Amino acid sequence: MTLDPAMLYGKRLRLLVTGAGGMLGRAVVEAARQRGHDVFAATRAELDVTAEAAVRAAMLEWRPDAVVNCAAYTDVDGAERDRAAADAVNHLAAGRVADAAAEVGARIVHVSTDYVFDGSKREPWVESDPVAPLGVYGETKLAGERLVAAANPAHVIARTAWLFGTGGRNFVDTMLALGAERDEVSVVTDQIGCPTWTGHLASALVELAERPQATGIHHLAGAGQCSWNELALEIFERAGIDCRVLPATSDQFVRPARRPAYSVLGSERRDRIVLPPWQRGLAQYLAARVAVS
Numbered sequence: 001m002t003l004d005p006a007m008l009y010g011k012r013l014r015l016l017v018t019g020a021g022g023m024l025g026r027a028v029v030e031a032a033r034q035r036g037h038d039v040f041a042a043t044r045a046e047l048d049v050t051a052e053a054a055v056r057a058a059m060l061e062w063r064p065d066a067v068v069n070c071a072a073y074t075d076v077d078g079a080e081r082d083r084a085a086a087d088a089v090n091h092l093a094a095g096r097v098a099d100a101a102a103e104v105g106a107r108i109v110h111v112s113t114d115y116v117f118d119g120s121k122r123e124p125w126v127e128s129d130p131v132a133p134l135g136v137y138g139e140t141k142l143a144g145e146r147l148v149a150a151a152n153p154a155h156v157i158a159r160t161a162w163l164f165g166t167g168g169r170n171f172v173d174t175m176l177a178l179g180a181e182r183d184e185v186s187v188v189t190d191q192i193g194c195p196t197w198t199g200h201l202a203s204a205l206v207e208l209a210e211r212p213q214a215t216g217i218h219h220l221a222g223a224g225q226c227s228w229n230e231l232a233l234e235i236f237e238r239a240g241i242d243c244r245v246l247p248a249t250s251d252q253f254v255r256p257a258r259r260p261a262y263s264v265l266g267s268e269r270r271d272r273i274v275l276p277p278w279q280r281g282l283a284q285y286l287a288a289r290v291a292v293s
């Protein structure tokens with residue numbers, strides 16, 4: 001169903017979505033079009049956010065009311081080897097996109113991550129909690145948050161976590177592939193987070209773009225929490241796959257970047273948007289996969 005935003009907010013928006021070819025970007029484009037907005041879906045090939053002149057030209061040509069910045073360097077382990085590449089997109093380019101948006105009077109909804117936290121709490125992280133990234137990816141995303149906030153007063157920083165959805169590498173697809181060829185898999189029990197379907201997140205991001213007064217940091221992730229091990233169990237059960245899920249710990253899978261042990265996102269905001277439970281997001285994603293196969 002296509003909603004008429006004019007009925008809800010009095011305005012059909014012109015939205016620029018960067019990183020529109022990515023897993024989240026394509027969901028944002030779809031959600032925004034479903035809500036009746038005019039969307040300029042800029043993939044990396046169409047708009048490289050590190051190219052400052054191109055970013056400014058796109059803003060001047062398109063004149064968006066709001067920008068949803070989904071462009072990012074998302075290879076968490078790769079960032080440990082190539083800080084400059086991660087920094088160029090997640091930090092410097094994010095700031096320039098926000099600045100160029102401000103020049104044409106556009107708000108910016110910038111997507112960030114649970115990896116700005118060190119995972120040391122045992123209850124959900126809220127927006128004002130102290131940040132302390134464990135790795136380069138989180139550091140560059142945090143630097144980006146700060147630059148965006150400084151460059152454009154009309155900013156929303158939307159921190160999210162553990163994404164799965166169509167058109168990107170994600171844990172759900174990996175487990176479905178492994179479950180089809182193996183009798184058992186070992187999955188860590190000592191990392192807890194909020195699995196989040198890009199479809200649910202995308203609707204919330206568009207809603208934030210629609211709110212003229214929305215500003216500051218917003219935590220947006222699937223409601224509830226689980227370990228990767230529990231998520232794997234739920235995937236196999238819902239998909240009807242007969243594959244045992246064995247418990248493992250993170251020290252059995254040494255990777256270049258450390259991950260936070262507990263990165264569940266909560267919100268202390270009165271104007272918070274609560275996403276549906278992660279199990280519902282998983283069910284919707286699995287149904288969408290079946291529908292296209």
Ligand SMILES: NC(=O)c1ccc[n+]([C@@H]2O[C@H](COP(=O)([O-])OP(=O)(O)OC[C@H]3O[C@@H](n4cnc5c(N)ncnc54)[C@H](OP(=O)(O)O)[C@@H]3O)[C@@H](O)[C@H]2O)c1
Nearest residue numbers: 019021022023024044048049071072074113160162163168
């Ligand atoms: N995935 C998660 O679990 C997760 C968790 C928390 C937060 N996030 C955040 O969510 C946002 C979206 O991530 P995602 O999962 O959708 O990742 P993704 O699928 O990797 O999407 C990122 C997109 O940005 C594009 N991009 C990279 N460099 C660019 C550049 N210089 N100019 C323009 N576009 C560029 C990528 O293009 P190429 O594919 O061509 O490189 C890709 O299409 C990011 O801000 C990420 O930090 C993700």
